[in-house]
Amino acid sequence: MKEQLFEKLNRSYDEMVEIRRYLHQHPELSFREKKTAAYIAKYYQNLGITDIRTGVGGNGIVAKISGGKPGKTIALRADFDALPIQEETGLPFQSTTPGVMHACGHDGHMAILLVLAKILFEMREELAGNYVFIHQHAEELSPGGAKPMIEDGCLDGVDAIFGTHLWATVPYGTVAYRKGPIMAAADRFEIKINGYGGHGAQPHKTKDSIVIASQLVMNLQQIVSRKVDPIESAVLSIGYFRAENSFNVIADQVILGGTVRTFKPEMQEMIEKELERITRGTCHAADCDFEFHYYKGYPAVENHDEETELLVQCAKEIPEIDLVEESVPEMTGEDFAYYLKNVQGTFFFTGAKPENLSVPFPHHHPKFDINEKAMLAAAKTLGLVALQAAEL
Secondary structure (H helix, E strand, O other): OHHHHHHHHHHOHHHHHHHHHHHHHOOOEOOOOHHHHHHHHHHHHHHOOOOEEEEEOOOEEEEEEEOOEEEEEEEEEEEOOEEOOOOOOOOOOOOOOOOOEOOOOHHHHHHHHHHHHHHHHHOHHHOEEEEEEEEEOOOOOOOOOHHHHHHOOOOOOOOEEEEEEEEOOOOOOEEEEOOEEEEOEEEEEEEEEEOEOEEOOOHHHOEOHHHHHHHHHHHHHHHHHHHOOOOOOEEEEEEEEEOOOOOOEEOOEEEEEEEEEEOOHHHHHHHHHHHHHHHHHHHHHOOOEEEEEEEEEEOOEEEOHHHHHHHHHHHOOOOOOOEEEEOOOEOOOOOHHHHHOOOEEEEEEEEOOOOOOOOOOOOOOOOOOOOOHHHHHHHHHHHHHHHHHHHO
8 A cells, every 4th residue: 555655646746846836836825815725626626526625714625535444534734825925036936926925835735735635535445544635724824724624623523633844944855753842832922112202302301112112122032031941942032123213203102023932831821921021110110101912823733642653653664754853842833733732643844955055045035945855755754644544
């Protein structure tokens, strides 16, 4: 069965590349992926798969294949939204949509899952169990697409779920896994400093919101450095600072915001409280008002031991994989976390570093790209782990 799966995927690699490049040329932003969803649904319809649900939790698509033998129901997931980034790769299949780009590998994720579904559909009479293909919208923008898709039944009857992320900063030929937390909870916050503006020549008649906000930025850095145990992990980063004014005007107001990344709920709660406490104290010392907003995003991605161990065993059988290694926890976030809070499963990284770059461009960069050969490695890994999980 394994050899048959691998052979069929090898023969379908060119189709995988063609799908990825077409989708790369036609990206759509989170919650707006109407044409992408239609493309996915049509692909399944053309295969002859009849068990398809569209509009799941929004723009999500769920297709199901039933094997000819009894077994478990295994779900595989791919995300399909793009980012508000102007592409600068110069690739012949560069995005044709101004200001929108697949800069995170989701185009490759779609290609992997579609072609894998095609192969498993061809093999269905020989397979044990059932296979659910979850194509999820809006991974990049909280509240995300996973939660509403789950609420709309995409995991109904599912025994285990597996997913991968093409990881351009990891060398091709690598599968990186981790039991327990592998990706962080991703929150955001926004603070508005309400000072009292005035003429730049008369600062004594103002409450300088830029000076106050600058002091706040520095004060907030003490949360992680002085409140978090050094052996624990947490990140607090300021992402924007807005105070546009004429050169001779002291700003009346500053808006700043950023992100918090944690693995433990108690750490998350502590940082939120410290953020507000330090903001309050800084503004009190400067005799000004503030507005504080904290938005909890995706929870941490926490893999289950049994499914992760199965993934490791399967990855070692993939011809394209040279190294199966334990990943360090990543402070990036993923709403795959919601699936793992509902069913057993695991999420892993497939190395996709481009061959022509000694230092790859990071995810969410205008020049981001992947090694397309990683799609075949990922498809074989997901396919094999799904087959074996269904038979357990």
